[in-house]
Amino acid sequence: MDVVSDAISAVRTGRPSSNRLRVGGSWCTRLAPYEGAGFHVVLAGGCWLVPDTGGEPVTLGAGDVVLLPHGAGHVLADSPGDTARAVPFEEMRRPDGGGGDGREVELLCGKYRLDRSRTHPLMAELPEVVHLPNRVGRHPELRSAVDLLANELDERRPGACLALPSLLDLLLIYMVRAWMSQAETGSWPSVLNDPVTTAALRALHSDPAALWTNDRLAAAAGVSRATLARRFTALVGRAPMAYLTWWRLTLAATRLRDTDASLAAVAREAGYGSPYALSHAFSREFGVTPGRYRVSAGGSEGRRP
Template sequence: MDVLSDMITVMRTGEARSARVEWAAPWAQEFGPVPGAAGFQVILRGPCWLTPPEGEPVELAAGDVVFRPHGRGHTLGGSPLSRADGPSCDPRTVARFASRTVPDPAAVVLCGGYELDTDRTHPLLTGLPELIHLPAHLGRHPSLRSTVDLLAGELLNPRLGTDAIVAALLDTLLLHILRAWLDQVPAGGWALALNDAPIAAALRAMHLRPERPWTVASLAGEAGLSRTPFARRFTALAGQPPLTYLTWWRLTCAARLLKSSDAPLTSIAAAVGYSSEFAFAAAFKRRFGTPPGRYRRTG
């Protein structure tokens, strides 16, 4: 699995949700904050305005995609002065996949949300801005547009297999949104780290084989650099030294295995690069504040 896919897989939990919603004018809808979640809206028919709790309203047109990676709330409406008078939308309380139609809609929006485990949030996501706005441009992000069309079609006209198709499309859409963002952001941070060939090679090695006894020298070999230049370059781009990231990745993978499998602690320890259950348990408790056995039993 590539690094970006790995990042998403290890963070995702629960079930993604999505809805295709039509509004008749005048309209406004509040989307409440949802801690531990990321949400998106795709404007299928507009225009409309997104008003965050703080900051200026953002005008959106048909085809625009907005992504809120940190679960903050906002309002969508037909004008920047629109005020919602109905209940706030909480994706946790609506049907997993839904569609609502009205006569003569002024706006049609594809909405969705992902549950994320805050214990396993990758620094790529924590470093994203509050709002990612991907404006529609002819011929731009064609894969993203195709995924949106497929998702909207399945929600509007569900058939046999729709549940499985929508679930897969939601994960695909999240990856396409992050791809598009990484392609357009200014160079710096994780965006640059993932696009830097030597550092990306070292990251792929760590993600593919976290159980190996990696050293700075062996990771530098994967990157095709000597030890000191590699360590400096990795730290500058990723914001932490390579072995610090390796430890974080190992324990994050272990946390996911504890929640998603019944594998014994000795097997999990070996799978993420610890030679003994005792060493693994000590490192895990330092990271998560609780022993791995208790972590597995809670939630």
């Protein structure tokens, strides 16, 4: 696994959901804050997005994509003026909507369910609103994903029930990639552009259960131990072994939530020599034992009648 894939996989839960909205004339709708990430794809027409956080209104045109990675509440409207007129999104008209003045707007609006208790720092530093305009030659993979989504929504061909959520997952990856390629703030685009740090992260993420030491990791990155420690800590914000400990426990939490694997199996996969060693480290990081975490997260014990 690469770092971006792991960062997304660690927090994503369940399947994404989406709604198609077609409106026209004068309209304004509010989307409440959400414990996940929201997104919008403008399939036709144009509109405005007004964040609840007080940021500047964003104008959206056909083909534009916007990601709200922290689930911020916001308004979508025909104009950025009086947002007090907004009606809840659930009360908006669905695909048979439209206005009499011909100014029709069509949107794909959706949500990703995220478990924020284990957010990777790469995901945490995404801004409240990531606007990816439809510009010729920019982010061709994202544009292709948008086109595929539009076709799948239009035709509803056999297999669409599997194709649509898979395309929505692909959309999330491409949105994060696109942000990283153009980000002017945040440390993780710089992290993944640094060959030494990237090599070390790739090694840790490829085999987190290995018996890593600073010397072994430095050898994998092709630099001295001192060079690795200096560059890794400066860019990532944690020393290499501290990052490894955090990542191992994050993986253990994911396994506890998503699988019925025994604590011994989870410990082995996370690089701990015994369930006791994992329990001690896990309780120190999360404040609860692995068993209690599994129940509270809806894991195997929590699903039992």
